[in-house]
Amino acid sequence: MVGSAIVRKLQAEGYSNIIIRTSSELDLRNQAAVADFFADEQPEYVFLAAAKVGGILANNIYRAEFLYDNLMIESNIIHSSYKSGVKKLLFLGSSCIYPKLAPQPLKEEYLLSGYLEPTNEPYAIAKITGIKLCEAYRSQYGCNFISAMPTNLYGPNDNYDLQGSHVLPALIRKFHEAKLNGQSSVEVWGTGAPRREFLHADDLADACFFLMQHYNDDLFVNVGTGEDVTIRELAELVKETVGYEGDLYWNTEKPDGTPRKLMDVSRLHTLGWKHKTALRQGLEMTYQDFLANEVLYVE
Ligand code: GDP
Numbered sequence: 001m002v003g004s005a006i007v008r009k010l011q012a013e014g015y016s017n018i019i020i021r022t023s024s025e026l027d028l029r030n031q032a033a034v035a036d037f038f039a040d041e042q043p044e045y046v047f048l049a050a051a052k053v054g055g056i057l058a059n060n061i062y063r064a065e066f067l068y069d070n071l072m073i074e075s076n077i078i079h080s081s082y083k084s085g086v087k088k089l090l091f092l093g094s095s096c097i098y099p100k101l102a103p104q105p106l107k108e109e110y111l112l113s114g115y116l117e118p119t120n121e122p123y124a125i126a127k128i129t130g131i132k133l134c135e136a137y138r139s140q141y142g143c144n145f146i147s148a149m150p151t152n153l154y155g156p157n158d159n160y161d162l163q164g165s166h167v168l169p170a171l172i173r174k175f176h177e178a179k180l181n182g183q184s185s186v187e188v189w190g191t192g193a194p195r196r197e198f199l200h201a202d203d204l205a206d207a208c209f210f211l212m213q214h215y216n217d218d219l220f221v222n223v224g225t226g227e228d229v230t231i232r233e234l235a236e237l238v239k240e241t242v243g244y245e246g247d248l249y250w251n252t253e254k255p256d257g258t259p260r261k262l263m264d265v266s267r268l269h270t271l272g273w274k275h276k277t278a279l280r281q282g283l284e285m286t287y288q289d290f291l292a293n294e295v296l297y298v299e
Contacts, residue, residue, distance in 0.1 A: 070126030155201030
C-alpha cells in the first residue's frame with residue numbers, strides 16, 4: 001500500500017527513473033540478494049517502505065515473523081545503502097513504537113520512555129531498531145538517513161484479509177459483505193473504546209516526498225493528522241459509507257490493544273506539511289477503490 005502510493009506520487013511529480021522490486025522479485029530478508037541489488041542498481045534515494053505488517057491479531061500471532069522479517073529488511077537495506085553510497089534514505093516506522101501508556105498526543109521525545117503494548121511489541125522493537133540504525137549510521141558514517149513515523153494508514157492496495165488486516169479495511173469488507181448477504185449484524189472486535197488516528201496512504205506518500213526534499217535531521221518525525229476517533233465512531237462511519245443498515249456486535253473476547261495512539265504532529269506542521277484528506281472523504285475514496293478492485297483484494 002505505502003510503496004505503491006509513493007510510486008504514484010513520484011510519477012505524478014514527473015520522475016521516470018524509479019527502481020522498484022516486488023517481494024517476489026527481491027526477498028529483502030536475503031542479505032546477499034539485497035547487497036547485489038544495491039551494487040547493480042546504485043540507487044541515489046531510498047524510500048524504505050517495505051515491511052511485514054498486519055493488524056492486532058497478526059502481530060500477536062506471528063510474533064517471530066514480525067520481529068525477524070522486519071529486522072532483516074531494515075538491516076539489509078540500511079547497511080547496503082551505506083555501502084553503496086546512497087545520498088539519502090527515508091525509513092518508515094510506526095506509531096506503535098511509543099510506550100503503551102505514554103501521554104497523548106505522542107511527542108517524538110516519548111520514544112523509549114516506558115513499556116510497549118504487548119500485542120505488537122515484536123513489531124515495535126523492530127521499528128525502533130530501524131530508527132536507531134538510521135541514527136547510528138548518521139552518527140558513525142555521516143549518512144543522510146532520516147525516519148518518519150506514520151500513524152495507522154489506509155488506502156488503495158490495503159490488506160483486506162480479515163485475520164491479518166487492520167481495523168479500517170476489515171470493517172469496509174465486513175460491512176460490504178454483510179450488506180450484500182443481508183446479514184442482520186456485523187462482528188466488531190473489542191469494546192469500541194480505543195481511539196485511533198487514520199491517515200490516507202496518498203497523504204503519507206506526499207509527506208514522504210516532502211521530507212525527502214526538505215528534511216535532513218537525525219530526529220525522526222511523526223506523520224499523522226493529529227485527530228483521532230474511537231473504534232465505535234469509525235465503525236459507524238464505515239457503516240454509513242458502505243450503506244449497511246444492520247447492527248454492530250462487539251466481540252469483547254478480541255483484544256482492544258493500546259487505548260490510544262494519537263500523534264503529536266507539531267514538528268511536521270512546523271516544517272510546513274499538513275494532511276489533505278479528511279477521514280470521511282478518504283473512506284469514501286477507499287470504498288470506491290475496494291469496489292473497483294474487490295476481485296484482487298478478496299480471494
Ligand atoms: P492496532 O492499531 O495495532 O491495535 O491494530 P488494528 O487496526 O488491528 O486494531 C485497532 C482496534 O480496532 C483494536 O481495538 C481492534 O480490536 C479493533 N477492531 C474492531 N474490529 C476489528 C476488526 O475487524 N479487525 C481488526 N484488525 N481490528 C478490529
